[in-house]
Amino acid sequence: MARIALKVDVDTWRGTREGVPALVQLLESRHCGASFLFSLGPDHTGRAILRVLRPGFIGKVARTSVLEHYGLRTLLYGVLLPGPDIGRREASTLRSVRDAGFEVGVHCWDHVRWQDQLLSRDAAWAEREMRRALARHAEVFGEPARLHGAAGWQFNAAAARAQATLGVEFASDTRGTHPFMPVADDGTVMGPPQYPTTLPTLDELIGLDGLDEGNVHRHLLERTERSARDQVYTLHAELEGQKLRPVFERLLAGWQAQGHELVALERLHRDPASALPRHRIGLGRVPGRSGLLAVQGADWPTERESVAEPSAVGS
Template sequence: MARIALKIDVDTWRGTREGVPPLTALLREAGAGATFLFSLGPDHTGRAIFRALRPGFLQKVSRTSVVEHYGLRTLLYGVLLPGPDIGLREAATLRAVRAAGFEVGVHCWDHVRWQDHLLARDAAWAHAEMRRALERFTQIFGTAARVHGAAGWQFNEAAAHAEQEMGIAYASDTRGTHPFMPVAACGAPIGPAQLPTTLPTLDELIGLGGITEDNVHEHLLERTHSATQDHVYTLHAELEGMRLQHVLRSLIAGWRTQGHALVSLADLHATLDPATLPRLRIAQGTIAGRSGLLALQGEPVAA
């Protein structure tokens, strides 16, 4: 038996108001733990159109029904329509998640801004963006955030330093196979423990190799069959919280049958001893089914 931490990325205003409440109800009904990570500033989803020249982006869009999942109006925010401020409009929705017993944390201030610009900007930019999100979180919840999960798995050493300086206790900003401590080239820790996403997401799988919305859960359950190592599964309020709720129900039932415990990132982190975690670099690389570079669990620092 293993633990599977459910990490829920909430990217948009629509996902917050229409996807989060049913997800909360579904998970409570199932008795599953989970961590909700919120986008807290303006929804500028429409500006993602500027990724059209990125290799693989148009192919991903064509096979994952972006308009159907996100809605046409959402795809106009920040381009032809002003981007609604998610944190201001949906503070009550966010607080209701914590009141329901779930862990809450920070995804970002502006999802598209972070995802498209982090790697091209300096450390001061990363610090400023993260501080805006963390300050808004404190305004909404009355307490400081302990967990962060980077938008689009866009992350680097500057962002790790920002987490460390702003009191983030643990994070899930990367892709990988097991928890680790991020370190600089000299081997010095640069941020809190990373609990990387270990399983592929629905939008990375659907439309490839004969995988459909109706059988994608079977593919994921194959990955966790007889697993003894803990996993982190990232789901999205705009997908599993809305049109693909049936996939999440099938996954929860399957994981329960396999004997796995469904937990939050906090629960998973509580089982770890940071002193014994491997000390690894943060790398940039690609993931099958997703366009562009992502932050990956890298190699150990040479002695």
């Protein structure tokens, strides 16, 4: 059948110290590859309360039991409690993931800061934030990061150019349908190849259309049954690594029963980048998630609208 790249976003200190080891154990037991993308600076999760004004945010919080998944202490970091430095406190945990044979890369420096501020800041800000995260990665692992996956799928042209400047080799910062080279309106390549998330996440599905923790895996399996197209599935250490681990285990078993190979993003990147189509990066909405996300826009050099249709994202 096809390959499904597993992309593990690690947002918080709790997710790093509790969810990551649990996922490593599960993935090893099922002989799966995966890419772990780490938040490497302070955990300021509590500051996400400012998103309350975003359309759809309250509904998502209610559906996905944020307090249950993240814990009260995590929700106070950066507000009433100082944010722990994840990369410093959990360096040995991060290295253990690499030592177990999994791909590692950069998610961000400060998850909330990147997710909430990127689109309102200038190019220098984007490069400075990314440079801090990449420097910490090199400090922890003793080598440069090859892979970047943006926090909250918040990404733009400035961030793509920062990746090129800082030597990122490939990335998964967007939502879309297939790998592509990100380009400006004139067709100039802005950054490294993008391997967008193609499947919806558990927290986007649970609580909608009758889906719950007992049946959501079947919904995702229906999307990949008899599919020959490579996919990218994003999971979270705070969800699939903790309370939703049984759901994820059923999903892994189902994908393997369908004949899919579960791999790291690097396996998709082995295909020649020169063969990838060129696409703009736009902003669009994804069902089940609040706010605007970076999406795979129109292919170049067509003159179509450069924002992906929400119905196409995740299909």
